[in-house]
Amino acid sequence: MATPDTALYLGLISGTSADGIDAALVRFSPRTEILAAATTPYSATLREQLLALTAPGAAIPLDALGALDVEVGRCFADAALALIASAGLTPADVLAIGSHGQTIRHRGTGTHPFSMQIGDPSVIAERTGVCTVADVRSADVAAGGQGAPLAPGVHAALFADRAPCAVLNLGGIANLTLLGADGAVLGFDTGPANGLLDAWHARHRDGDCDRDGAWAATGRADTALLEVLLAESYFSAPAPKSTGREVFNLAWVEARADIAALDPADVQATLLALSARTIADALRREAPPCERVYACGGGVHNGALMRAIAADIAPATLTTTGDAGVDPDVVEAVLLAWLARERIAERPGNVVTVTGARGPRLLGAIHDGRGIGRPR
Template sequence: MALVTASPLYIGLMSGTSVDAADAVLVRFSEQGYPEILATHAQPPERGLRDDLLHLSQQVAGISLAKFGELDQRVGAWFAEAALALIDKAGIKAADVDAIGSHGQTVRHEPSARYPFSLQLGSPSLVAARVGCRVVADFRNSDIAVGGQGAPLVPAFHRALFADPTRHRIIINIGGIANLTVLPAGASDDSAHVTGFDTGPGNALMDAWIAAHLKQPLDEDGHWAAGGKVDDGLLALMMSDAYLDRPAPKSTGREYFNLDWLQAQIHSRPSPPIPADVQATLCEFSARTIAQAINEYGPGDEQLLLCGGGVRNAELCRRLQALVAPREMIRTDDYGVDSDWVEAVAFAWLAMRTVNGRSGNVPSVTGASTAVPLGGIYQSRSSD
């Protein structure tokens, strides 16, 4: 049955640092901007694409310009396929969609370089042409252009949905990289009080390590990590990384926290730990860096709302809960937004903001000099 709606529909497309799927979500927003998720779809990448993207994110020097251009088109085709599958599942037409917010696939994020940039693949022109509706893309460079980090961008969405007039909250998004949004009581009325930043690795290092040793894409429920023993010396080396001591605003990615970074830590030890113990240590590292950030930036009595793929890692969540107790830690599902789809919904929301000429960044989070609409708009057809 076709979906009947009087309100504009938006699609959010998102693939994170884990590169496991292009998440597509169809959303209708209320007048207050609250989302109603109407349909979802997760489109896995075609064979070999994930490996090529992971290689590119770590070793740019080994990729030719021809290969780079090819990957941009392949990711665009992947994202378009996800959007078309979502539209078919929802029983609507592309003409019913006001805009697609397409994050793209990040392959390099360098906001602190001499010439700052953030690079996402996934040709928005191709997505617009194949799907048949306009696309908003290249969100991060709009923020970087006005002096920001270009990340994290979801805190504006978190503030709109989860800020409470009387209760402090911290939103914990655990993807390949983990990030926080700190929402003091009353933050919905004053964005200057909102803080957000990348805490460090979420799933990225654990996924990379298990892929290298067990040829599995992820550590299901953290079982491998749970079977190992934390190497305290290795953990201490990891926790001494300079990124963790940098004040916010800050952001990072796989170009920094990757297997090369991990091997450098392991080689600094007098004897290499067994692989299972490294996995246990990585799990503890993710939990501790998140908890450390919460303790540093939270008032101490805040409610913790979790979202992202890391929510499904039971061992990681168990360790994090032990470190942040007695704070209450729950999923965003309890507040009406499925924890698996928060980021995809956020980019649908950012697209809605952009096409209506409204800002999408939070300067107190990214360090930008001003709030601006994010991304460029790619039209699918002429209005003539």
């Protein structure tokens, strides 16, 4: 009979790019095994609604927010059920689902810090019949942490044998995990990765992203614009730190420079250079010397971005987590499966050296999906 450590878990997440739901079925013991993984895109209408919620000053009626919370929860549940079926399994084979939901606002600092996600976990538990662990950031925030990034915990579990090294997640926002040879774990958000690139591309071109960085490659980075953007205080701020689309958006760029006067392709090239440069600067500042960087997330498919990062971090080498045995497209979903396992096993899921919390905390609330009070 499976124990909480040897059982099967399912992780669900939609990142800051809000392009769809990543799902992974994972068993962590006796070795990490990803049984199945898939991405379920949001409809164009739903993605537009979600991205609108992250815009500066965005407002939404409470009735609309409540309905959206349920709609996203149903989408997450459907993604979970589809993945389970594709693997030839049933919901009863899964001990618990870890659901991140969709972040609509992250304010890790300030007088009243919070991190807010939608995607009603009770809907997920009810529709799937599987115990669902959700709201994985709030306990860390309540303990004085920033609730982000959470990925360093699973990065340490997956890639400790590769240390010393860094793991770089390229989502809408980039975050770095630094794994020391002595077992030390550090991590933080460096700033934008794909988010600004996607937003600028959506304004000027067809499609939801600049595939392979093809459009950026037609432009030339504007040195003056790049220097203005690099002056942002967040980039030089010490860790712990976290950020999101509510800070790094096109309004942030436009408040600092008259980009309307520039060729749009040159702006795209500059935004790409900004992502690469801030990642490299953070790596040199926080982890000198670092010889190996393993990248994951959607940005690994942007060849122009990967080449720019590789050039900027040299002589360190850049590869993907695929070279360390984990598909770079599923690392974030594996994180949520891992967080579910840690919560069910009643082990802390945060890394206090990363988030700044006062101490280790159990992350996530448990939503019963079988009417028995706790997972079997």
